[in-house]
Amino acid sequence: MNKIQELIDGSESSAALRFSGLSGSALAYAVSQLFRRRQRPLLLFLPSPKAVAELYEDLSFFLGSSEPILQLPPHGILPYYGLSPNPEALAGRMAALHGFLQRREPYLALFSMSALMRRLPPKSIFSDYSDYVVAKEELPREDFQRKLLAAGYQSVPIVEDPGSFCRRGGILDVFSPQLERPVRLEFFGDQVESLRWFDPETQRSQEALDEFVVIPAREVLF
Numbered sequence: 001m002n003k004i005q006e007l008i009d010g011s012e013s014s015a016a017l018r019f020s021g022l023s024g025s026a027l028a029y030a031v032s033q034l035f036r037r038r039q040r041p042l043l044l045f046l047p048s049p050k051a052v053a054e055l056y057e058d059l060s061f062f063l064g065s066s067e068p069i070l071q072l073p074p075h076g077i078l079p080y081y082g083l084s085p086n087p088e089a090l091a092g093r094m095a096a097l098h099g100f101l102q103r104r105e106p107y108l109a110l111f112s113m114s115a116l117m118r119r120l121p122p123k124s125i126f127s128d129y130s131d132y133v134v135a136k137e138e139l140p141r142e143d144f145q146r147k148l149l150a151a152g153y154q155s156v157p158i159v160e161d162p163g164s165f166c167r168r169g170g171i172l173d174v175f176s177p178q179l180e181r182p183v184r185l186e187f188f189g190d191q192v193e194s195l196r197w198f199d200p201e202t203q204r205s206q207e208a209l210d211e212f213v214v215i216p217a218r219e220v221l222f
Contacts, residue, residue: 028058031108035067040106049074049112056110068107072096074115090218091162091177098178098215101126121219129216133185135195135209141172141187148174152218160200163217173198176214183212 035042046052052071059069073092093115100109101123129151133139148165149155156164159173159182166173175182184205186194197206 024054025058025061028055028062031055032059032062035063035106035108038106041103041109042106043109043111045111045113045116047113049114052110052112052115059108063108068103068105070096070099070103070107070109072109072111072115074112075118087161087163093219094163094215094217095178097121097219098126118219121216125216125219125221129221131214132211133183133192133195133214134211135192137192138190139185139187139192140190141167145172148214148217150221151214151216152221154217158203174214175200176212177217178215179212181206183209 031042031044044055046055056069056071063069073089073096075089075093097120100107129147131139131144131147145155145165145167152163153174154164156166159166159175162175162177162179164175170187172185172187173182174185181197182200184196184198185192186196195209195212197209198204199206
């Protein structure tokens with residue numbers, strides 16, 4: 001415990017620290033105390049996704065649910081193979097990157113080395129390709145669809161996965177990566193008449209919402 005306290009006490013003047021000789025709950029305790037001492041964003045780089053998952057669980061014990069702990073998921077594929085990441089991994093990464101940018105309070109962010117093997121997108125893609133959608137307000141449908149395509153969304157017959165959208169007459173379904181469920185937009189002309197969550201399995205509309213944010217679906221846009 002003295003070693004941990006010495007590390008924390010000596011961290012005030014250091015922008016970067018290397019944790020060595022600590023593992024498991026001892027590492028999580030040291031990180032939690034350091035985070036509470038510094039009260040500013042703290043980024044941790046770990047050797048593997050497994051190490052990230054284990055540290056996340058231990059940190060949740062020491063910090064509880066009141067302190068935000070963020071993770072950047074890996075792509076789910078090996079780098080340099082020219083393959084596309086699976087939709088769930090891609091959605092998780094876009095949601096995490098969006099979360100980093102939205103945070104105003106101090107947070108802990110956990111990264112595995114494999115999650116950083118590819119270049120991260122510039123934060124400008126979130127300002128350039130995000131949309132704030134509000135019920136009962138104007139939203140030109142054709143322009144909105146073009147922006148979804150430019151933001152990396154796929155036009156599909158039925159929306160089931162994050163990063164996809166579907167238009168059927170005056171209805172437009174869209175699944176933004178940071179959302180747990182897709183949203184159904186009902187238009188009258190270019191006005192959004194209503195917004196509702198819907199179940200991607202049954203396709204049935206659920207409770208209404210007043211507004212939501214659409215973020216880019218991919219890290220690399222063409």
